[in-house]
Amino acid sequence: MRLLLVNPNTSESLTALLAAAAFPAASPTTQIEAITAPRGVPYIATRADAVFGAAVAIEMLAAHHQRFDAAIIAAFGDPGLGAARELMSIPVVGLAEAGMLAACLLGRRFGIVSFAVALEPWYRECVAWHGLEGRCSGIRTLDSPFSAIGEVQHEKADLLVALAGRAIREDGADVIVLAGAPLAGLAALVRDRIDVPVVDCMAAAVKQAEMLVALDPRKPVAGTYRRPAYKESSGLDPSVAALISGK
Secondary structure, eight states, X not given: OEEEEEEOSSOHHHHHHXXXXXXXXXXXXOEEEEEEOSSSOSSOOSHHHHHHHHHHHHHHHHHHGGGOSEEXXXXXXXXTHHHXXXXXXXXXXXXXXXXXXXXXXXXXXXXXXXXXXXXXXXXXXXXXXXXXXXXXXXXXXXXXXXXXXXXXXXXXXXXXXXXXXXXXXXXXXXXXXXXXGGGTTHHHHHGGGSSXXXXXXXXXXXXXXXXXXXXXXXXXXXXXXXXXXXXXXXXXXXXXXXXXXTO
16 A cells, blocks of 8 residues: 655645654554655745745645555644545545544543644634534634754643643543644654643554455445536646546
């Protein structure tokens, strides 16, 4: 089984973090290839960032997906996930959806904990897009600067653990979802310091991608994720244009 891990951020340090969290979760026969966005922003934090990241993620998937059995869009807000499911012939998993669905299997309500206050509005809209508002106890974020995006989890681990404690005590969270690519792998390091299950979204995404490949679902010809009608385009990346035109 071959999984493509698409980091729609431009930070190579984030790709390394994501890959380091993905490999231990994968089955022995699963091969993972991680790629980094060639342009965009170091980390996606706003709606505008997400739009740019979504377009780049689709280009990356279009160029590489034919060599893989499934793909993961490795940014918590799942930029471009719906479009990817329309266009690609393989299953595509989103980091946020995977983490939240895993949390739903562990408790009634999950709390989202992340590292930057700017992320909260976008994350809240992501929860709503996935139809999981009723299962989310709340979103708590830190409001303090960090030195480097690749070092956030090391710098802020104690503050994130404390924030998770507040989500449990004050919001009634049964499960904590550590949200954001920079927090990939942190769950394993702090699980014994948090009183409820903690979900690592990257690990959850890998296992769900493996499950979907094993289920061997057909490509839909009906429903909202059926392939859009083929059409010509102009000025798009050639691999995306080829998908849109059906060539």
